[in-house]
Structures are given as C-alpha cells and as structure tokens.
Amino acid sequence: MSITNHEPAGLGGAFLAHRAKLQGLAHKITGRRELAEDVVQEAFLKLADVAPGLPVQQPIGYCFQVVRNLAIDCRRRMMLEAGVFADGESGEHIAAPQGTPEQYAISRQNLVIVDExxxxxxxxxxxxxxxxxxxxxxxxxxxxxxxxxxxxxxxxxxxxxxxxxxxxxxxxxx
CATH class of the missing domain: 1.10.10 (Arc Repressor Mutant, subunit A)
Known part of the structure; x- marks a missing residue:
C-alpha cells in the first residue's frame, strides 16, 4: 500500500502554492519570462486534465517535473526554430548570385547547342x-x-x- 501526501486541494493546490517557484524554474530553462509564463500555464492545464482522484505521492515534485519537461520541450523548439528560421533583416545584405557576362554568354551558347x-x-x-x-x-x-x-x-x-x-x-x- 502506498503512502500518499494528501493536500486539501491535491495537485491544483500544490501547483498554486508553488506557482512562483515553478515559474522561476521555467524561466531558468527557457531564458525568457514570457515563455516561462506560457509553460507554467500549459503545465497547469495538463495537470487539470489528470484524473482528480489520481493518488500522487509527491504532488509538489510531480508539478515541478511537469513544468521542467515542458520548459525543456519549449527550449528545444526555440533552438530548432532559431536554426531553421532567420529574422527578416538577416538576408537583406546578401547579394543575389549573379553570373558574369561571360558566364551568361556560355550558358546561352550551350542552350543553342542543345536546341540545335x-x-x-x-x-x-x-x-x-x-x-x-x-x-x-x-x-x-x-x-x-x-x-x-x-x-x-x-x-x-x-x-x-x-x-x-x-x-x-x-x-x-x-
């Protein structure tokens, strides 16, 4: 038989009681306050979906683990997006590839040969x-x-x- 920590409000109560610390953990992992707030909000919604009668031995630890996992996922997504997407201004100073007049002449001549x-x-x-x-x-x-x-x-x-x-x-x- 397992021993459970019975708090009056269960996971929700533990989460609300430690919300500031959970947000601090998320901020430490994501590095951005607004993302940390989003992560904590998402964690709360996930925990609200957990069956109300589900016995959790350590509700506070469970809440921290959920926030940690979501923050790590958010951080990974940020890093992936940073590698894939560039900001709009980063490409403004890159010259479009252009051939020399000689390269254009050779290309035209090759097209004529193929066409013939x-x-x-x-x-x-x-x-x-x-x-x-x-x-x-x-x-x-x-x-x-x-x-x-x-x-x-x-x-x-x-x-x-x-x-x-x-x-x-x-x-x-x-």
Whole structure:
C-alpha cells in the first residue's frame, strides 16, 4: 500500500502554492519570462486534465517535473526554430548570385547547342523527350498522348538522349 501526501486541494493546490517557484524554474530553462509564463500555464492545464482522484505521492515534485519537461520541450523548439528560421533583416545584405557576362554568354551558347541537337530530331521524338524530361509525364502517358506504345516512347527518349550525348563535347569545350 502506498503512502500518499494528501493536500486539501491535491495537485491544483500544490501547483498554486508553488506557482512562483515553478515559474522561476521555467524561466531558468527557457531564458525568457514570457515563455516561462506560457509553460507554467500549459503545465497547469495538463495537470487539470489528470484524473482528480489520481493518488500522487509527491504532488509538489510531480508539478515541478511537469513544468521542467515542458520548459525543456519549449527550449528545444526555440533552438530548432532559431536554426531553421532567420529574422527578416538577416538576408537583406546578401547579394543575389549573379553570373558574369561571360558566364551568361556560355550558358546561352550551350542552350543553342542543345536546341540545335534537339531540332535535328524528328518532331515526335523531340516532343516525347520534352514531355518526359520537362513535363514530368510517364512514358505510358506520353504514348497515350502521341498515340504510340510506351516501348516506342522509350526508344524515342533514348534517341534524344543519344543525340544530346553526341553534342556533349561541344558543351565541355567551353
């Protein structure tokens, strides 16, 4: 048989009697007074949900443990959010990545080479390749759209990839 500490108001009474100390504990862990208040409020609501007749051997210790656990969770959440989210002003002074005029010229030239290689393909092969690579369609969906089998679509995509592979040396020369 367990010995329980019977306080007149149970967990609620213990919590209210030690509210200032509980808030101090939460403040020590979170480092912010307003968060400590939120943690203590959340702890009180959690304790209010505990069955009223639940025998707790040490109600004060139980209250402190609930507040401690919630404060640690709050602290972890703060640290995670600080690592993921940046304040609005932190990115204002970072320059947008920009290429040099030479890099733009090379990129344009590479696009012309790729476009010419694809332009030499039959129209249906080019369309199948574009629908697959840029449109994200499946080979079956492309076949239905073009009125051909999925196997033929596979062959057309392979032909387009081979045509681009043959022009790779032009792209690497730059």
């Amino acid at each position: 290689a694809l332009g030499r393909l039959p129209a249906r092969t080019r369309q199948a390749f574009e629908l697959y690579r840029m449109g994200g369609l499946t080979q079956r969906a492309i076949g239905e759209r073009l009125g051909v089998s999925a196997a033929l679509v596979n062959t057309m995509i392979r032909d387009a990839v081979q045509a681009l592979t043959r022009c790779r040396h032009l792209l690497e020369a730059e």
